[in-house]
Amino acid sequence: MSSAKNPALERLAGTLGHPRLSPLRFGPVLLRSNGPGVFELLHVEDASTDPTRLAVVEVDALAVLATNDRQGRFRPNKASPDLVAGWICRPRDPESLGEALESLLPGGLSDWYAALDPALGVVSYREFADRQTGMYRNIASLSDPEACEVARACCDVRFCLRRRLWPVGEIGVDAAASKSDAPCLEPCALLLELARRAHRMSQEERSTLHLGETDLASIAVALDTAIAHPPSDLREGDLSNPAHPRRLLLLREKLLPWLPAPVRGKGE
Numbered sequence: 001m002s003s004a005k006n007p008a009l010e011r012l013a014g015t016l017g018h019p020r021l022s023p024l025r026f027g028p029v030l031l032r033s034n035g036p037g038v039f040e041l042l043h044v045e046d047a048s049t050d051p052t053r054l055a056v057v058e059v060d061a062l063a064v065l066a067t068n069d070r071q072g073r074f075r076p077n078k079a080s081p082d083l084v085a086g087w088i089c090r091p092r093d094p095e096s097l098g099e100a101l102e103s104l105l106p107g108g109l110s111d112w113y114a115a116l117d118p119a120l121g122v123v124s125y126r127e128f129a130d131r132q133t134g135m136y137r138n139i140a141s142l143s144d145p146e147a148c149e150v151a152r153a154c155c156d157v158r159f160c161l162r163r164r165l166w167p168v169g170e171i172g173v174d175a176a177a178s179k180s181d182a183p184c185l186e187p188c189a190l191l192l193e194l195a196r197r198a199h200r201m202s203q204e205e206r207s208t209l210h211l212g213e214t215d216l217a218s219i220a221v222a223l224d225t226a227i228a229h230p231p232s233d234l235r236e237g238d239l240s241n242p243a244h245p246r247r248l249l250l251l252r253e254k255l256l257p258w259l260p261a262p263v264r265g266k267g268e
C-alpha cells in the first residue's frame with residue numbers, strides 16, 4: 001500500500017501529524033503520532049499506560065492479535081471493544097501504518113476517508129432491508145420502532161465501537177465522541193441476523209403479563225447483569241443463543257416503555 005497512490009493514507013498520516021486532530025480512535029484502536037512520520041497504534045484502554053510497559057508488536061503480527069478476544073473466542077466484528085490490550089505497534093512509515101490498520105480494523109481506513117466527503121452516500125436501514133432476499137427478505141417488514149430497537153441493541157457501545165452513520169427510524173446517528181472515528185456506513189452481518197431474529201420473534205404467539213414496577217426493575221437489573229457477564233463460551237456471532245448480550249439488550253429495549261425511571265437507563 002503506497003501513500004503516494006493512496007489519498008486515504010496520505011490524509012490519515014497528515015491528520016495524525018496535526019496536534020489538534022490527533023489522536024484518532026478506530027474502533028478499539030488508538031492511533032497517534034509520536035514525532036514526524038512516527039506512528040503508534042495501541043488499545044484505547046492503554047492510552048495512559050507507560051509505553052515501556054506495553055509489549056511491542058510488529059505490523060505482521062497484528063492480524064493474529066485481532067483474531068480472538070481475551071477469552072480466545074473468534075471476533076467476527078473487529079470493532080468490538082474486546083480486542084486484547086497491553087501492546088503497542090510502531091509502523092515505520094505510512095505504508096506500514098495502512099497495513100497495520102487493515103489488520104486491526106479491515107475497511108476502517110477507506111470508510112473513514114469516504115466519510116470525510118459531505119456528499120457521502122450511506123445505506124439506510126430501509127435501503128438495506130429492501131435489497132435482501134431469501135431468508136433475510138422479511139427484515140423489511142420490521143416497523144421503524146422495531147428496526148430502531150434492533151439498531152440500539154446491536155450497535156450499542158458495549159458491543160461495537162464503529163459510529164453508526166446510516167439512518168434508521170427516528171434515532172440519530174452516533175457521535176464520534178461516543179464511540180470512535182471509524183464510521184459504519186451500512187448495517188453489518190450481525191445486524192442483519194439480529195433483525196431476522198427480531199422479525200421471527202415478532203411473529204410468535206404473544207403472552208400477556210401483569211407485572212408491577214418492582215418486578216420490572218428486577219428484570220431490568222437481571223438483564224443488565226447478564227449483558228455485562230455473558231457465558232464464557234458464548235460466541236459473538238452466535239445469535240441463536242438466548243443468552244447473547246445483543247438479544248438480551250433487544251429484550252430490554254422492548255421493555256423500555258414500561259421500566260420505572262431509576263432503571264430505564266442502560267446499566268453500562
Ligand code: SF4
Nearest residue numbers: 154155160184187188
Ligand atoms: S451495523 Fe452496528 S454493530 Fe454492525 S458494524 Fe455497524 S455500528 Fe457496528
